[in-house]
Amino acid sequence: MMDLFEKTIASKKLYEGKILNLRIDDVILPDGKKSNREIVEHPGGVSILAVKDNGKILIVKQFRKAANKALFEIPAGKLEFGENPDACAKRELMEETGYTSEKLKLLLSFYPSPGFSEENIYVYLAENLREEHVDTDDDEFLEVYEYTINELVEMIKKNEIVDAKTIIAILYYINLL
Known part of the structure; x- marks a missing residue:
């Protein structure tokens, strides 16, 4: 070998x-x-599959300049260099959705583009959500939606969800059910 x-x-x-x-x-x-x-x-990032008690999943819609359009994504954010991913996931969930989680679990991590980037994305499952208040960054504008897992799968099939971390998280979660 x-x-x-x-x-x-x-x-x-x-x-x-x-x-x-x-x-x-x-x-x-x-x-x-x-x-x-x-x-x-790139220091990497976190993404959070936030599942409410009713089974609906929180999705944000945010304009992404590199794609030049608004995309549906699970809440996510960039790690600061040296930052603990668990702490980042808690912060990003709160900043983007206004929810906190009593049960946050790392599901997987992956390299989205290992041919040229060091970026590693950590995917978390957040359950037992508690609504607080949205506190987005000054340069961040987004809308929060709730969808069932079946609605999200249909959105993937219809090419309405094209964000890789979101697709990976949703398909991974289906295998947990």
Whole structure:
């Protein structure tokens, strides 16, 4: 079995931003040849599948500039560098929906684009929700909706939900039922 590891021999930072950084790594490939890799440094994020006692799931609709349209998504947010994902999930659930959870459980984590990004997304299940108040960030505008799992599956089939973390969380949750 071949060792697929690529050894980094040099790294150069090209850009430092508020949300991400960009670097180029010079690597030695498994066959000994040299190459380079463009890497997006991102601290990762959390997403929360928030299920109310009645079984409905909280979904937010938010404009995403990169997609240039408003998308239906589960509540989510960016980790600060070094931040604990559990704490981030609690904060983002409250900020985006106005709910807190007495039962927050990590379901899975995944790399959405491992070909060029270090970003890792942690998906949480939030149950036993308690409504508090919405306290969004100053630059964040969103609407909160409630849907049944069957409605969400139909929205995926109709291409109304196109956000990867949301699709993964919903399909994963179906397998828990």
